[in-house]
Amino acid sequence: MASKPRTLYEKIWDSHVVERLDDGTCLIYIDRHLVHEVTSPQAFEALRLAGRKVRRPDLTLAVPDHNLPTTPRVAADGSRLPIEDEQSAAQLAALERNAPEFGIDYIDAIALAQGIVHVVGPEQGFSLPGATIVCGDSHTAAHGGVGALAFGIGTSEVEHVLATQTLQLRQSKSMEVRVEGSLGPGVTPKDLILHIIGEIGTAGGTGHVIEYRGRVFEEMSVEGRLTVCNMSIEGGARAGLIAPDDKVFAYLKGRPYAPKGEDWDRAVAWWRSLATDEGAVFDKSVVIDAANVEPTVSWGTSPEDVVPVGGRVPDPESFADTSKREAARKSLDYMGLVPGTLIEDIPVENIFIGSCTNSRIEDLRSAAEVLAGRTIAPGVRWAIVVPGSGLVKKQAEEEGIDRIFTEAGFEWREPGCSACLAMNPDKVPPGERCASTSNRNFVGRQGPGSRTHLVSPAMAAAAAVTGRLADVRKLAPCQADGG
Amino acid sequence: MQAVSTIEGRAIPLGLKNIDTDVIIPAHWLKTVSREGLGKGAFETIRATPGNPFDLEDFANAPILIAGDNFGCGSSREHAAWAMLDMGLTAVIAPSFSDIFAGNAFKNGILAVELPQEQVDRLLEVAKDHPIAIDLENQVVTTPFQDRFEFQVDPFRKRCLLEGLDEIGLTLGSESAVTKHEQMREGTLPWLDKPSRRDAA
Numbered sequence: 001m002a003s004k005p006r007t008l009y010e011k012i013w014d015s016h017v018v019e020r021l022d023d024g025t026c027l028i029y030i031d032r033h034l035v036h037e038v039t040s041p042q043a044f045e046a047l048r049l050a051g052r053k054v055r056r057p058d059l060t061l062a063v064p065d066h067n068l069p070t071t072p073r074v075a076a077d078g079s080r081l082p083i084e085d086e087q088s089a090a091q092l093a094a095l096e097r098n099a100p101e102f103g104i105d106y107i108d109a110i111a112l113a114q115g116i117v118h119v120v121g122p123e124q125g126f127s128l129p130g131a132t133i134v135c136g137d138s139h140t141a142a143h144g145g146v147g148a149l150a151f152g153i154g155t156s157e158v159e160h161v162l163a164t165q166t167l168q169l170r171q172s173k174s175m176e177v178r179v180e181g182s183l184g185p186g187v188t189p190k191d192l193i194l195h196i197i198g199e200i201g202t203a204g205g206t207g208h209v210i211e212y213r214g215r216v217f218e219e220m221s222v223e224g225r226l227t228v229c230n231m232s233i234e235g236g237a238r239a240g241l242i243a244p245d246d247k248v249f250a251y252l253k254g255r256p257y258a259p260k261g262e263d264w265d266r267a268v269a270w271w272r273s274l275a276t277d278e279g280a281v282f283d284k285s286v287v288i289d290a291a292n293v294e295p296t297v298s299w300g301t302s303p304e305d306v307v308p309v310g311g312r313v314p315d316p317e318s319f320a321d322t323s324k325r326e327a328a329r330k331s332l333d334y335m336g337l338v339p340g341t342l343i344e345d346i347p348v349e350n351i352f353i354g355s356c357t358n359s360r361i362e363d364l365r366s367a368a369e370v371l372a373g374r375t376i377a378p379g380v381r382w383a384i385v386v387p388g389s390g391l392v393k394k395q396a397e398e399e400g401i402d403r404i405f406t407e408a409g410f411e412w413r414e415p416g417c418s419a420c421l422a423m424n425p426d427k428v429p430p431g432e433r434c435a436s437t438s439n440r441n442f443v444g445r446q447g448p449g450s451r452t453h454l455v456s457p458a459m460a461a462a463a464a465v466t467g468r469l470a471d472v473r474k475l476a477p478c479q480a481d482g483g
Numbered sequence: 484m485q486a487v488s489t490i491e492g493r494a495i496p497l498g499l500k501n502i503d504t505d506v507i508i509p510a511h512w513l514k515t516v517s518r519e520g521l522g523k524g525a526f527e528t529i530r531a532t533p534g535n536p537f538d539l540e541d542f543a544n545a546p547i548l549i550a551g552d553n554f555g556c557g558s559s560r561e562h563a564a565w566a567m568l569d570m571g572l573t574a575v576i577a578p579s580f581s582d583i584f585a586g587n588a589f590k591n592g593i594l595a596v597e598l599p600q601e602q603v604d605r606l607l608e609v610a611k612d613h614p615i616a617i618d619l620e621n622q623v624v625t626t627p628f629q630d631r632f633e634f635q636v637d638p639f640r641k642r643c644l645l646e647g648l649d650e651i652g653l654t655l656g657s658e659s660a661v662t663k664h665e666q667m668r669e670g671t672l673p674w675l676d677k678p679s680r681r682d683a684a
Contacts, residue, residue: 018657018663023639025637027654027657032678039560042561050651067514087514087515088514090516091514094516126678130675138559138583140559152558152559153583154560154561154564154583156561156591165661168639168653172582202501202553203556206553206579233583236556236582238582264674267672302501323552327501422509422511442557443505443506444506448509448528
């Protein structure tokens, strides 16, 4: 029997079905489980109460990230500095205790390998193409950038995976986001994904797994792919992925948890077989013209509220849908913006470069390129750059990038989730704006009353030196950094 | 999980679209190692506004929430479901839910009932002054005015909810199939089964 052409997603799904129930629910095997301190304590506690063990501690990796302050963690004498917030300290201590108790590898807060869980996974070669990867965090979608089926889960599912190494799931629908053409100069993967979310809406991918297809993604670096897939969840899709190719294999080769020797060769052969077959059918397809993608900025409190940097704050009355009009009015009120204002006339007081979306070496390089020889504008009160991991930080320091940031007036921080989500001391004050490379501009996301404008690292740097949202292409000689 | 069958009572007519999990429970409430006590922080930003529907006397202890499209979008934090349970909510009605929230709600015995926008609009109207009822067994939402809105529910989830089944217990019943799968992949995809540990670090 000739087999039906299948998508990348279908191939990964099929190879992980443990059991298929009559009603279509499948028991799916989970290859890699990443654990952080916020969404795991209740799961470990429940295991303990039920007298259950972790089935495959060897397929599980724990690292703290959300709560960790990004200020120095070690004193001059080498001793560990205490974490002031008692609740944060208790949550971090719980992970530090739970991991060894259940036999799980734990990356310590002061280890070089520590970082944001979604930066750490690929960087350690723990995240692999064709693998099913879960974590109690919605931005797990990021790992789709190496061709994995990766998605966020709640704490009950964390407990389920710890206990059984499986999940009860129904297969999602498949959605193709095909981007035709190439990105223009100064347009980055972040701009592309913001543009895509603006096109499909925050519920556009609900119930679907997105596969990003087209030459743009083939040309894009692995870091860029991780950025794109990371924000699939902002488009409503629990997972987003890109077919693994030589770039991914080169990126992973030699990393600590990556396959070695003969296993490596067998792995690559299997990974190559995963690409979507010619003639495979997607349940939904969206086509984007890359030529229409410009440096993109969010104006509202939903990631779909985006506009090209050359545009204006929209008039809520211009939306056809009543509830969208009401939402836009509320958003603008919260954001303190007047319809019709030029985006480039919006001042910003805070700059945040970091998060699981944009804290990899390429992101830091791209911002540093804009900052080199410049300093932050007088109106910018707070500018921080938070590398995604200790390894990213070290590499940046070796490249001298840290000095470009500090000379420009940025604070060079320790790795963690930082100002993405207001769970640690890095927060944007009420009523102030932040040009942020993170992924969510929700009400209060960066601190109560904070006003977030989502941008790329290069655009965050442009905002830093001009003191307002600015078109990076007008500032620096345009670099071909489409990927 | 506690068994769920019928939920009847007042329903908070919130109606807003895209209620994200940062709105349901802001991040500063997530620094807990417990599932309890999160109700205090539930919908904090909305409840800061005087006259918001959550704090109207009519809706004290209401078991149902009615919201707009894409309810629970954003983060995977199950704290959102725990916070809602802690404030007494055991069902949400909306035109659509984010996938992760719908899963988290189910795991905590919260019914996430999806109905078309026009039926949700009707319920928002009725809920201002009257109770509504959700019957899971018969998959129908009713009002005191003969409204009868049928809804779909995943058969597996329905069974778990009606019988209060422990999903982990169920899966552990399939342990031999899991072991068989692990043995299979050890042969065909060995690198997935045995991550080389830090040997190259």
